[in-house]
Amino acid sequence: MGPDDTNLPRSVGVATPRRLRFAQPIGLKSGATLDEYSLVFETYGRLNAARSNAVLVCHALNASHHVAGYYAEDPGNIGWWDNMIGPGKPLDTDRFFVVGVNNLGGCFGTTGPASVDPRTGKPYGSSFPVVTVEDWVEAQARLADRLGIPCWAAVMGGSLGAMQALAWTTSYPDRIRHALVIAATPRLSAQNIAFNEIARQAITTDPDFHGGDYYQHGVVPKRGLRLARMLGHVTYLSDDAMMEKFGRSLRSGKLGFHFGVDFEVESYLRHQGDKFSGYFDANTYLLITRALDYFDPAAERGGDLAAALAPATAKFLVVSFTSDWRFAPARAREILKALLDNRRDVTYAEIDAPHGHDAFLLEDARYLALVRAYFDNVARDVGAGQAPAEGEGARLLDEGEPLRVLAGGGFAA
C-alpha cells in the first residue's frame, strides 16, 4: 500500500458510545447543583503517549456525542460531522484522538430532563436546572480529567459548539492549545433570541407539555417540538439555498386550493419536524436554546469582548460563511477583533458558501481544505505526528460503561 492509499479519507467505522458517571456534585452558573450526573461520549483514534493529541468536538443545538462513524446495530446512523472527522479526513483520526460528548441536559444518554432524579425517583422534567455553555465546559473538563487528557490539542465546534470552544479558551486557558470557532457569534442578537423564544413558545404552549413534566403523563409535546424544528430549520438555511433546493415546486404539479401540502418546501419542513420530534426531547430543546441565549462572555466585562477574551492563550481559527444570516460574518469579525486586540494568533476565513448557517456541516472544498491545513499545524504544534501504536490508548477504552445502540437510536438497557 502506497502512502496515497493510506491517505484516502475513510470512515472511523463502528462507533461505541460510552457512559461515565460523575459522583462529585457540579455547581452550575444558575446557582443550582447537580449532585451526580452521567455523560455519554464517543472517542475515535488513539491518545498518544504524551496525551497531547486529543481534540474535543462540541455539538450544537440538535446534535450529540455521535460525531463520526456509525453504529453496528444502526449502520444508517452516521455521525453528524462524519465528513470532517475520520482517517485521512480534515480532522484525521490517524493522528488525533477525537472526543465527542453529549452535553448536560441532553437527550442522548447524558443526564438531562428525561433522566430520573435520584432525589425523587421521577424524571427531572421541569426541575432540571438551566445549564449554560460554561457549565458544559466544566463538565467537559471533568470528562477530560477522567480520560487522562491534561490539555486539548484543540477544541472545535460550529454554532453553539463554537461557543463552547470559545468558553474553553477563557475557562481553562492552560488546557486548550487551539480553538476552532466556526459559524460563531460572541452573543445572540435580539433576532436570534426572538427565534428561540418562538420555538420555546411552540413547545410550552403545546397541551402535551404539562409544564415540562410530560413524562409522567405518557405523552410528549410533539406538535410544539415539530414547529420549533421547522422554524429552526428555516433559519439554518439561506434564502438562495432554499430556492435552489425547492424553488416553488409543487408536490402534485398543481395548486390544491387547500391548506395541506402544496409546495415541496412544506413537505420537506413537515418531514424534518416529524423526524426531529420523534427522537429529540422537548425539554432539552428548551434548555439548549436558553444556553444559546445566555452566552455572552462580554457581558461580565461591561460589553468588552476583548477584555472577556484576554485570559485566552490558545491559537484560533475563526471561520464564517457569507450566506449565514443567523450568525453572520460580522459577528465572527467581532470575535476576530477581540482576538486581534489581545494579539492572539488567529486566522479568519470567510467562506463564500451559499448554504447559510448549516454550511459548517456541509461539503465545501475550500472550507475542508482550510480545516485540514489548520490541523496539520495543530499536529506539528502538539507533536501529534503519525498514528500512535496500537494499545497506547488502551486504558481509555476501559473508561465508562459501553452502550449498545439499537436501530432507531435508543440504547440497549
Added chain:
Amino acid sequence: MTDHEQLSGRPEFDTIAGWVAPEATVLDLGCGDGLLLKFLTGTRGVKGYGIEIADDNVLACVKNGVNVIQSDLERGLQGFDAGSFDYVILSQTLQAMRHTEDIVLEMLRVGRQGIVAFPNFGHWQARWQVAVGGRMPVSEALPYQWYDTPNLHLCTISDFERFCAGHSVRILERIVLHAGRTVSVLPNLLGSLAVFRFEKRQ
C-alpha cells in the same frame, strides 16, 4: 523548494526585514501566500497578521503557518483601530489596488509607519518598450500582458514621491532595487523595484 529558494525571488524581503524593528506588530496587506510574514517572524520575531481576499492564498498562509485574515482591502481596514500596528505593509499590491489613495491613508491610520514595495514603471526597460517598441512593457517585474494584468495603478518612483508630498506623507527611507541589488544612481531610470518606508506628516 526550500524557504531560501522561495524567498530568493523576492528581493524586497531583506529590505523590509532590515527596516522592521524586532518584536514589532505588523499588518501585511495583500499578503499572498504569507511568505513575507513568515520571513519577518523568523528573522525579526514580529507579531504579524496578513490580509488576503483570495481563498487559495488564505489556504497557502495557513500552510505557511502565518496568521491571515480574509478580507477585502478595497473596503479599507474597517475593524482595525487607529495606531494599532507598528507597521502596515503593502508589498507588490499597491499597483493592483482600485482605491490606491484610500489604502495608503488607511495604512497610516492603522499603522504608525507604512511600508510599500512596487514595480517601478519608470525603469528604462519599461520606458524603452513603450517609447521605442510602442508596446506596453513586459518584464520580470511586470510579467503581465496588458489584457491580463492585475495591475490597475502602475506608477514610477517619482509619481509615488509626488503622491506622498501631496498627501501629508513623510518618506522616511527609500531603497531602489534591480536584480536584487541596490540602485543608487538614477534610481527612477535604473531601478525596477522601489521600497518605501513612510509615516504621517504631523
